[in-house]
Amino acid sequence: MLKVAICGASGYTGGELLRILASHPEVTITVVTSEKSAGKRVTDLFPNLYKYHNLIYEPLSVGNILDKADVFFMALPHGESQSVVDFFFRKGKRVIDLSADYRLRDVKVYEEWYKVPHKFQGTLKKAVFGLSELYRKKISRANLVANPGCYPTGAILGLYPAVKNKLVDVTSIVIDSKSGTSGAGRKSDLEYSYCEVNEGFKAYALARHRHTPEIEQELSAIAGKPIRVTFTPHIAPFDRGIFTTMYARLMKIKDTKQIIEFFKETYANEPFIRVLEMGTFPDVKHVRGTNLCEIGLIVNARTETLIIVTAIDNLMKGASGQAVHNMNLMMGFPETMALEAMGLFP
Amino acid sequence: MLKVAICGASGYTGGELLRILASHPEVTITVVTSEKSAGKRVTDLFPNLYKYHNLIYEPLSVGNILDKADVFFMALPHGESQSVVDFFFRKGKRVIDLSADYRLRDVKVYEEWYKVPHKFQGTLKKAVFGLSELYRKKISRANLVANPGCYPTGAILGLYPAVKNKLVDVTSIVIDSKSGTSGAGRKSDLEYSYCEVNEGFKAYALARHRHTPEIEQELSAIAGKPIRVTFTPHIAPFDRGIFTTMYARLMKIKDTKQIIEFFKETYANEPFIRVLEMGTFPDVKHVRGTNLCEIGLIVNARTETLIIVTAIDNLMKGASGQAVHNMNLMMGFPETMALEAMGLFP
Amino acid sequence: MLKVAICGASGYTGGELLRILASHPEVTITVVTSEKSAGKRVTDLFPNLYKYHNLIYEPLSVGNILDKADVFFMALPHGESQSVVDFFFRKGKRVIDLSADYRLRDVKVYEEWYKVPHKFQGTLKKAVFGLSELYRKKISRANLVANPGCYPTGAILGLYPAVKNKLVDVTSIVIDSKSGTSGAGRKSDLEYSYCEVNEGFKAYALARHRHTPEIEQELSAIAGKPIRVTFTPHIAPFDRGIFTTMYARLMKIKDTKQIIEFFKETYANEPFIRVLEMGTFPDVKHVRGTNLCEIGLIVNARTETLIIVTAIDNLMKGASGQAVHNMNLMMGFPETMALEAMGLFP
């Protein structure tokens, strides 16, 4: 059995890792860390995870836990993750980092958007961006995977076939995302208290959300030239899911059916991508609890604009599910192991 | 007291008209019609409207109700409204039509998008588009007002100062709207049942929503040249509210503060428009139950894009509140009469 | 104009007082206090209350604000309210206390349930319990009114006619209440964050909720003998409203219709009580934003049990609306002034 540690396991993504891995036949959880909840049981924080009744949080002491696990999932805040990841990586462990610290390949861009220096540039160079549909091979050989952000996952997967096949004018891309409230994390914050969020809808971090450079990095790599995008995230009154609506001016091909074919071909062998039939569009409710990214698209002929929409579960494909997918690739397990669940509906 | 009839008063907009007008000191409701609910009390359909316990629905027989009212609000389905509006209008009554039948000035456009012929083109020519911020004077002299659609209200009010002042490239406009579920109307439809909508989020009517030509008609009139827009509506799990996020390429001015000034000047005397301070953005939760349109904006300097967001209550400013505003203008009542309520929060 | 101060005006009940009083023609708000938010505008905390843009929070310095107002609403935490209320009361001001500090007439009971001593027993003796349906006359002559708790309001109003008319065995009363989440107050508490509450339902404070002695005090007074009740509160995923289901063994009369008549007679002249017709039951959604208490009841003949259900808006009839009602009574204003609104639906 593969021994797994989860550092920072008191939040929603940590809890989701525990939930997924409970049904993974090759894995056993040996360490969960939390500073605030050290000494408590997992079930004190997650009454739903009753099978972990005997698993106790401990403080994140890298020396103490080094020998207790083979794979380390990092669900720490941005900035805090840097040194811990570097430590385990240099000790030869396999590390999957759910923070943003190793996602941006250009240190300057990281420091500009996150306002902290990056102190481990050598390690950063070894990190592979963990979007398996783009980097499957590299991930399977990597020791350090930077798990993508939730918004970038839905946005890049939606735009990848269009940008790769040069279907759209890449200077015209608009990305409008709507996230469930679990995306804000598990925290005591008036802004995310029930009565402030419920029956509300708002945009936030306009023109400055930190997932912007991550989306741009990957789209630029696909296009082979620098791309800038306009990205607006919104917070919506539901628990899980990100719905992303994307707009780009079409170049030559302007037929919905034909473009759907491009998408289907691109993702033909992907176990977690579902390109929907013409006239069919996704709903976050249908992918809840799954590792899927569902994609729908249509051409707006009157404005010669391609509209692409994607739906993911932000805690699964947007975070912990994708992290387990990456672990499966790194360890040579079947890709979909522990990630087979269909959506819980309603 | 002004005698008011509401034709089609069993849906959410009809109920909202009743709720608003209950506090209007110059008005008395004399007629409510509903085919299905004829003979029932208003309180049978709207237990909240308990003060209307003695008001009984009757079938819509134009001859019977003609003499019972001075002003007729029409909350009938599109297509059905045409002839009824024409009848009351030709009889010299004041008519406020909440359907789409008299909104589009070009009959061809109407017939193309609504798939029914328009049989009353003479009357159509007399109709004034009831967006008071654009047509206040005409409305105050009109006998027939076509109350704007809910999406067009939030979109046009957000884009008007930018288009009017030639701040943006009008070929680049993208409008992404998120509506509460009451926008779908009050009906027995599995698609809008609780467990299908709750915890979900989806786009619908992509590239073909009927509010598109209404938005284009008004923006074209403002710009003085034909404009086409890309418009995508979404349905979200809350009762009331439309949040609209708009994107357009900037022309010359690229300073958020300066553009906010343009917006503030444009709407300086508008009782129901609130242009928010820099860095502040609206939330549908804060305008619930009000006739306000709140507007926030920011320049995305990296992509030279103006992002404008608006929040309205779709049943108030997006329908019945705006209709009462129009009645106040037509009758010479104070504009804000019965529309003074601040938002019910939380 | 009557000058009004609201001490502790940053929470939901304080915000609701501001919203209600904005439409009160006899009142002007002169003081709002908040320790944490001193110096901020009301609109910084309540974007919905835009008409109070120029009203600034100040710290609660009793000396500074004494002369600025005639009526003081106290929306402070339990325990903190005691001395402030006492100060203004002894200075001859009219005080309406929304905390629990002056509700329980027996000091021992207060100290047992609230775990703090009561230091102002002289003032306590002058306080009138502010349930207007029971104490209208006393309230109209009072200088200090202890506004009832939210749960007690729905429970006492539901049971009053049954207990008063000796319809039920008072040793058998079970009260099962379901509250919207705004009842927990406006605070940064993980337990009340969106993703913890949404899609959940739970009981809390079982067998020990502090509203129990308040319900018992009033029912005992009505019955003329000590009564104990079993009371269970629950928290539910909606913003506003308390739904209370009450059970008691019937004594003699066992006919639903006849008991409804008793209830109708008891509340015949009450502007805010609606006893519903046989077979009709309330829904918190229909009283949202109103000062109503709606009551439905039925006899379960098979078990000889009377089932009474009530619905109120916890922030209105359960707190701030009732407080304004009390102010109207104390000042001789029409009872329903500023409290006329019908329910916002949907």
Place this chain on the structure above:
Amino acid sequence: MLKVAICGASGYTGGELLRILASHPEVTITVVTSEKSAGKRVTDLFPNLYKYHNLIYEPLSVGNILDKADVFFMALPHGESQSVVDFFFRKGKRVIDLSADYRLRDVKVYEEWYKVPHKFQGTLKKAVFGLSELYRKKISRANLVANPGCYPTGAILGLYPAVKNKLVDVTSIVIDSKSGTSGAGRKSDLEYSYCEVNEGFKAYALARHRHTPEIEQELSAIAGKPIRVTFTPHIAPFDRGIFTTMYARLMKIKDTKQIIEFFKETYANEPFIRVLEMGTFPDVKHVRGTNLCEIGLIVNARTETLIIVTAIDNLMKGASGQAVHNMNLMMGFPETMALEAMGLFP
């Protein structure tokens, strides 16, 4: 592989059976029936169940499907199930009926509450009530299992140890249940449309809900004497879950800890029952997607009342999960096969 048919597979319980059985290693679905949706794919009705893309609904023709399956799940409306169940049962098939048609052993009681005659009393006598915690042995030998109702499941499991151990006065039982809206089924009904349910809370079917005799039948059997209960169901704005609060007068033992011990002993070997520690109470959010029944309890010493609360997922333990548990028992599969999932949270 065991061949399984689901008759009436277009509703929420049918969809849930499909979702659960997709991960059952011993089962293959060979037939799904629906009159309205005959010819459609499962994915047309349940986009979440994408793995069933090639499974097509067919009309319920008993002759056509008889040989296609070994086990028949019946998710038909009450009354319609009678004859179909009888047919398959007499043909020697194993039948699990999710309707109420074979739950009530006394035909008179069935006919009184359901207002239809029972035409298959011989078959009725062979039916076993499918609450596995009470009838495990009988179920394992049965060919016809009547799967319990959702409310009875939560109520009987909560009361069973108390009634069995004679802890409470069985004439005093009050059962107050709060159900998520999926309990109303999947249907186009205005009453259950989003805007009517959301932000609301109400009781329904007071003193006359059809699950009452089912609860009484089982509690009477446990007690060895006739018991009547007062049962009130409520509908709440969440998708899944039933929370039941139960009240009964205590007899001798009045210590919470001791009673919890009784409960723990009673359910010591039950894989799906969790008796929570003292001071801990369940939340429907923590059992969502699981087959668990979580139980908390406390003694209200002041009124000598035992308060028991249970939480289940109405579609799992309250319907389809319990049905699969029964199939596992009938077929000799491990009890928890396909039912191991922990709660999806948040």
